[in-house]
Amino acid sequence: MSTVSTDRTLARRQQVLDAAASAFRRRGFHAASMAEIAKAAGMSPGHIYNLFQNKDDVIAAIVEHDCAAVVQRIIDLQREDDVLQAMLAETHSAFDDSTKVADAALTLEILAEASRNPALAAVLQRAQAQVLAKVEDLIRQTLGPRAEQLPAAEITARAMMLGALFNGLTAMSVRQPDLATMGTEIAPVMQRLLRLLLTP
Amino acid sequence: MSTVSTDRTLARRQQVLDAAASAFRRRGFHAASMAEIAKAAGMSPGHIYNLFQNKDDVIAAIVEHDCAAVVQRIIDLQREDDVLQAMLAETHSAFDDSTKVADAALTLEILAEASRNPALAAVLQRAQAQVLAKVEDLIRQTLGPRAEQLPAAEITARAMMLGALFNGLTAMSVRQPDLATMGTEIAPVMQRLLRLLLTP
Amino acid sequence: MSTVSTDRTLARRQQVLDAAASAFRRRGFHAASMAEIAKAAGMSPGHIYNLFQNKDDVIAAIVEHDCAAVVQRIIDLQREDDVLQAMLAETHSAFDDSTKVADAALTLEILAEASRNPALAAVLQRAQAQVLAKVEDLIRQTLGPRAEQLPAAEITARAMMLGALFNGLTAMSVRQPDLATMGTEIAPVMQRLLRLLLTP
Amino acid sequence: MSTVSTDRTLARRQQVLDAAASAFRRRGFHAASMAEIAKAAGMSPGHIYNLFQNKDDVIAAIVEHDCAAVVQRIIDLQREDDVLQAMLAETHSAFDDSTKVADAALTLEILAEASRNPALAAVLQRAQAQVLAKVEDLIRQTLGPRAEQLPAAEITARAMMLGALFNGLTAMSVRQPDLATMGTEIAPVMQRLLRLLLTP
DNA sequence: GATGAATGAGCCTTCATTCAT
DNA sequence: AATGAATGAAGGCTCATTCAT
Numbered sequence: 001m002s003t004v005s006t007d008r009t010l011a012r013r014q015q016v017l018d019a020a021a022s023a024f025r026r027r028g029f030h031a032a033s034m035a036e037i038a039k040a041a042g043m044s045p046g047h048i049y050n051l052f053q054n055k056d057d058v059i060a061a062i063v064e065h066d067c068a069a070v071v072q073r074i075i076d077l078q079r080e081d082d083v084l085q086a087m088l089a090e091t092h093s094a095f096d097d098s099t100k101v102a103d104a105a106l107t108l109e110i111l112a113e114a115s116r117n118p119a120l121a122a123v124l125q126r127a128q129a130q131v132l133a134k135v136e137d138l139i140r141q142t143l144g145p146r147a148e149q150l151p152a153a154e155i156t157a158r159a160m161m162l163g164a165l166f167n168g169l170t171a172m173s174v175r176q177p178d179l180a181t182m183g184t185e186i187a188p189v190m191q192r193l194l195r196l197l198l199t200p
Numbered sequence: 201m202s203t204v205s206t207d208r209t210l211a212r213r214q215q216v217l218d219a220a221a222s223a224f225r226r227r228g229f230h231a232a233s234m235a236e237i238a239k240a241a242g243m244s245p246g247h248i249y250n251l252f253q254n255k256d257d258v259i260a261a262i263v264e265h266d267c268a269a270v271v272q273r274i275i276d277l278q279r280e281d282d283v284l285q286a287m288l289a290e291t292h293s294a295f296d297d298s299t300k301v302a303d304a305a306l307t308l309e310i311l312a313e314a315s316r317n318p319a320l321a322a323v324l325q326r327a328q329a330q331v332l333a334k335v336e337d338l339i340r341q342t343l344g345p346r347a348e349q350l351p352a353a354e355i356t357a358r359a360m361m362l363g364a365l366f367n368g369l370t371a372m373s374v375r376q377p378d379l380a381t382m383g384t385e386i387a388p389v390m391q392r393l394l395r396l397l398l399t400p
Numbered sequence: 401m402s403t404v405s406t407d408r409t410l411a412r413r414q415q416v417l418d419a420a421a422s423a424f425r426r427r428g429f430h431a432a433s434m435a436e437i438a439k440a441a442g443m444s445p446g447h448i449y450n451l452f453q454n455k456d457d458v459i460a461a462i463v464e465h466d467c468a469a470v471v472q473r474i475i476d477l478q479r480e481d482d483v484l485q486a487m488l489a490e491t492h493s494a495f496d497d498s499t500k501v502a503d504a505a506l507t508l509e510i511l512a513e514a515s516r517n518p519a520l521a522a523v524l525q526r527a528q529a530q531v532l533a534k535v536e537d538l539i540r541q542t543l544g545p546r547a548e549q550l551p552a553a554e555i556t557a558r559a560m561m562l563g564a565l566f567n568g569l570t571a572m573s574v575r576q577p578d579l580a581t582m583g584t585e586i587a588p589v590m591q592r593l594l595r596l597l598l599t600p
Numbered sequence: 601m602s603t604v605s606t607d608r609t610l611a612r613r614q615q616v617l618d619a620a621a622s623a624f625r626r627r628g629f630h631a632a633s634m635a636e637i638a639k640a641a642g643m644s645p646g647h648i649y650n651l652f653q654n655k656d657d658v659i660a661a662i663v664e665h666d667c668a669a670v671v672q673r674i675i676d677l678q679r680e681d682d683v684l685q686a687m688l689a690e691t692h693s694a695f696d697d698s699t700k701v702a703d704a705a706l707t708l709e710i711l712a713e714a715s716r717n718p719a720l721a722a723v724l725q726r727a728q729a730q731v732l733a734k735v736e737d738l739i740r741q742t743l744g745p746r747a748e749q750l751p752a753a754e755i756t757a758r759a760m761m762l763g764a765l766f767n768g769l770t771a772m773s774v775r776q777p778d779l780a781t782m783g784t785e786i787a788p789v790m791q792r793l794l795r796l797l798l799t800p
Numbered sequence: 801g802a803t804g805a806a807t808g809a810g811c812c813t814t815c816a817t818t819c820a821t
Numbered sequence: 822a823a824t825g826a827a828t829g830a831a832g833g834c835t836c837a838t839t840c841a842t
Contacts, residue, residue, distance in 0.1 A: 008801085028316050030230050033836060044803045046839075055837065105315035108308050111374045115305035116228055121374070128375045153385040160372060160379065161389050165361075167375070168368025172360060174311045174321070175328045175367070179360065185353040189361050189397070196396055197389070208826085234812060244828045249813065408822085428716050430630050433815060444824045446818075455816065505715035508708050511774045515705035516628055521774070528775045553785040560772060560779065561789050565761075567775070568768025572760060574711045574721070575728045575767070579760065585753040589761050589797070596796055597789070608805085634833060644807045649834065 013051050015041045017065060020058050025102045029059060029109045060123045063110060067127030074134045083142050084194050091190050094169050095179050104170040135159040142198040150200075158197045165193060213251045215241045217265060220258045225302045229259060229309050260323045263310060267327030274334045283342050284394050291390050294369050295379050304370040335359040342398040350400075358397045365393060413451050415441045417465060420458050425502045429459060429509045460523045463510060467527030474534045483542050484594050491590050494569050495579050504570040535559040542598040550600075558597045565593060613651050615641045617665060620658045625702045629659060629709050660723045663710060667727030674734045683742050684794050691790050694769050695779050704770040735759040742798040750800075758797045765793065 005013075019041035023032035034055060038045040052058045080086040094100050114120040136159045140147040147155070172179060179186070205213075219240035223232035234255060238245040252258045280286040294300050314321040336359045340347040347355070372379060379386070419440035423432035434455060438445040452458045480486040494500050514520040536559045540547040547555070572579060579586070605613075619641035623632035634655060638645040652658045673690075680686040694700050714720040736759045740747040747755070772779060779786070 012801090028312065031316070034838080035836075038804095045837085046804060047802050049838070050801070101315070105312055108315065108371075109312035111371055112228065112305055112309035112312055115301070115308070115374045116231075121377075124375060125377070132376070154389070157386045157389040160376070160386060161365075161393060163375070164365060164368030164372045166368070167371035168364030168366070171308075171311055171367035171371065172364045174315045175324060175363070176332070176360070177321075177325070185357045186360060189354070189357040192396055193361060193393060196392055212826085233810080235810095243826095245812085246814075246829065247827050250826070255812070412822090428712065431716070434817080435815075438825095445816085446825060447823050449817070450822070501715070505712055508715065508771075509712035511771055512628065512705055512709035512712055515701070515708065515774045516631075521777075524775060525777070532776070554789070557786045557789040560776070560786060561765075561793060563775070564765060564768030564772045566768070567771035568764030568766070571708075571711055571767035571771065572764045574715045575724060575763070576732070576760070577721075577725070585757045586760060589754070589757040592796055593761060593793060596792055612805085633831080635831095643805095645833085646808065646835075647806050650805070655833070 009051065012043065012047075013061070015043070016048055016051055016058065017061055021062050021065075024059070024062065024109075025106050028105065029113060056117060056120060059110065059113070060120055063120070063123050063127055067130060070131050071134050074131070074138055078138055078141055083138070084191065084198060087194055088187055088191060090166075091169060091186070094166075095173050095177075101173055101177075104173050107167075107170055108174065132156070132159050132163070135162055139198060143200055146200045162194075162197050165190075165197075209251065212243070212247075213261075215243070216248055216251055216258065217261055221262050221265075221306075224259065224262070224309075225306045228305070229313060256317065256319060259310065259313070260320055263320070263323050263327055266307075267330060270331050271334050274331070274338055278338055278341055283338065284391065284398060287394055288387055288391060290366075291369060291386070294366075295373050295377075301373055301377075304373050307367075307370055308374065332356070332359050332363070335362055339398060343400055346400045362394075362397050365397075409451065412443065412447075413461070415443070416448055416451055416458065417461055421462050421465075424459070424462065424509075425506050428505065429513060456517060456520060459510065459513070460520055463520070463523050463527055467530060470531050471534050474531070474538055478538055478541055483538070484591065484598060487594055488587055488591060490566075491569060491586070494566075495573050495577075501573055501577075504573050507567075507570055508574065532556070532559050532563070535562055539598060543600055546600045562594075562597050565597075609651065612643070612647075613661075615643070616648055616651055616658065617661055621662050621665075621706075624659070624662070624709075625706045628705070629713060656717065656719060659710065659713070660720055663720070663723050663727055666707075667730060670731050671734050674731070674738055678738055678741055683738070684791065684798060687794055688787055688791060690766075691769060691786070694766075695773050695777075701773055701777075704773050707767075707770055708774065732756070732759050732763070735762055739798060743800055746800045762794075762797050765797075 016037065020032070020037045023037050023040060026032070027036075034048060035045050037058075038048055041048070048058070052061065077083055077086055094104070110120070110124070114124045136155050139155055139158050139162070143150065216237065219242075220232070220237045223237050223240060226232070227236075234248060235245050237258075238248055241248070248258070252261065277283055277286050277290075294304070310320070310324070314324045336355050339355055339358050339362070343350065343355075416437065419442075420432070420437045423437050423440060426432070427436075434448060435445050437458075438448055441448070448458070452461065477483055477486055494504070510520070510524070514524045536555050539555055539558050539562070543550070616637065620632070620637045623637050623640060626632070627636075634648060635645050637658075638648055641648070648658070652661065677683055677686055677690075694704070710720070710724070714724045736755050739755055739758050739762070743750065743755075
């Protein structure tokens with residue numbers, strides 16, 4: 001593993017990440033084989049080991065990449081006129097959008113894996129720190145001027161609970177897939193919860 | 201696989217379930233081998249297959265068993281004077297209690313597995329239906345007489361969000377294990393959320 | 401293994417033989433498990449080992465039993481007015497009768513097994529000696545008075561070739577199952593071959 | 601499993617086929633383990649699965665290879681001055697040649713296997729079609745000019761019975777290995793049968 | 801940089817057989 | 822005589838990883 005990263009190398013890495021993300025989402029982390037990923041990435045299995053240390057290293061890179069995507073989505077959210085409404089829409093798609101459901105599976109598997117793999121846990125925590133900071137930003141924004149009256153710990157706690165809420169919906173989308181059927185009923189309750197976390 | 205279950209057979213099954221639950225919690229579902237479980241259960245690998253159809257069947261039995269435990273915990277909760285306080289205590293232990301953290305890993309892995317294993321998904325959904333009903337009971341109780349004024353769908357939605365909240369905390373305990381350090385800060389926010397779900 | 405054989409024991413043995421023959425025919429010798437046979441025979445797996453030494457011993461007993469059936473069929477044949485026509489009918493059923501086709505599979509498997517299992521080979525050869533003798537009888541009968549003019553070795557050779565012919569048809573029924581479709585075309589050729597072996 | 605086959609890959613495949621054929625002949629299809637074959641082929645068990653889909657695929661390849669060998673032997677036969685005499689020699693070797701006897705075991709086992717394994721059955725039937733066609737050629741040749749006067753179905757029927765005869769001898773070589781002792785006696789009868797099938 | 805042939809440990813599962821009762 | 826719980830060796834197969842080229 002050389003530390004120099006030419007453009008070419010970076011592009012090759014990205015090919016692997018794209019292929020792996022797709023394979024992991026489709027088949028799960030354990031079920032997706034390196035051979036399968038290599039094929040989808042248009043290179044030999046051996047070469048993946050020139051770009052990544054091992055399979056765990058690939059998933060770690062994906063976690064970091066996904067984290068960036070989450071951060072970006074929060075940034076997008078900040079630009080919305082009605083943040084709360086936008087979040088509700090997010091809630092719905094967690095159950096309706098099949099892509100999101102597939103994502104849920106991978107997210108859960110990564111969390112499970114991380115709870116037993118310290119290296120992955122470290123990556124996840126670093127990523128989480130970034131997301132948390134961004135969510136705190138968002139909350140400060142929705143709070144408006146009164147944000148300054150609240151202690152930082154309160155903001156952090158709200159951000160955490162917001163995270164718990166969305167992660168929990170991911171879990172529930174597996175536990176109760178038929179949720180989608182009665183999805184509309186959830187909105188008002190979710191709305192009240194969000195308001196409680198986002199407004200003074 | 202006989203359908204009759206003598207006391208002896210039941211005890212043997214339980215030995216496997218205990219050994220498997222421990223192994224799954226310690227090493228994960230995929231990493232734990234049947235040989236390992238058999239050894240811990242004090243029997244031969246082959247004999248496990250006289251008691252269970254296969255590895256999936258073992259995890260399914262564990263899911264059902266865990267579901268019963270959750271239902272029981274809710275029943276215990278209903279007997280508490282201050283349900284809300286008891287729930288807050290539950291929240292804390294999710295981060296402090298190392299047993300709970302180990303449980304979290306298994307829970308997440310089961311959810312991930314279920315999202316790609318229809319048989320397990322079915323078991324999980326059946327279990328979930330029971331838990332949901334019980335949580336609705338609990339909510340009706342905390343709502344008191346005004347429960348009758350709320351539509352059933354509202355109660356269900358609250359129960360679901362309560363589930364999401366606790367499942368979300370499980371996920372967050374992996375994402376941010378250092379949460380325990382600042383655990384106390386979370387309590388007030390959690391308390392407000394719970395009150396919103398449990399009171400009129 | 402006691403050497404005394406009460407009526408009850410004999411009956412129990414027969415139950416096993418019937419169950420085993422059925423299972424072997426249906427699933428093959430290797431694929432049929434002792435547990436499966438025990439169930440079909442209405443007894444425990446363990447008890448089979450009170451009646452037979454092992455799985456090979458069961459198949460050996462079946463071979464002996466089948467041999468007796470073959471001998472009986474030859475005796476029946478001898479009573480026919482037109483032996484040759486009766487044999488032709490036999491030829492047809494080898495392809496048409498699905499029971500016979502299943503038998504063919506077992507016969508072939510037993511032969512394969514015997515070629516590597518000396519004990520089974522011995523049983524098979526003893527059985528074969530009986531069948532051969534009976535076929536020689538049959539040939540002598542069809543030859544009529546002129547049988548005495550032929551050397552014994554000639555009769556034996558004819559009997560052997562008759563055996564080869566029928567065993568060969570068994571093999572061909574696997575190699576070319578579509579034979580049944582054009583079965584009628586074979587009759588005349590078979591008839592000539594049989595006449596060559598059965599008449600002076 | 602790539603569809604391209606380099607020389608190297610082809611050679612490796614052949615190593616497996618040789619090792620497997622030997623192991624199957626020596627120990628039988630079910631008794632021979634992939635590990636055993638891999639060792640004899642000078643490679644790891646895992647690598648066999650880069651060259652063949654599974655154990656069945658290996659036996660299928662052997663069947664195809666053996667079929668080609670049979671076809672070749674028929675071609676050789678066609679070049680003989682006295683086809684009938686050459687066939688008689690073939691008959692003898694079926695009992696005398698220990699290689700042939702070992703072959704017999706494998707042949708029988710393959711037939712048994714095929715009768716319960718549709719994929720193998722398909723391979724066998726395709727192979728058989730080729731052999732049958734070649735035998736028909738041979739018969740036409742021995743019939744000489746009069747072949748044209750016979751209907752195609754008659755030729756086919758003769759070819760089939762010829763196949764049955766040789767397959768039957770294979771079976772008989774297991775049923776009655778002592779046949780070799782009196783082998784000479786069989787020749788005249790066999791000769792007459794062959795003449796009946798090969799001449800007008 | 802890139803290949804892909806090759807490894808080999810390890811997994812789940814089956815099943816003939818035994819033995820305490 | 823009869824049970825059936827229990828064994829444990831063995832089997833086919835997968836796959837992350839390596840390394841000669």
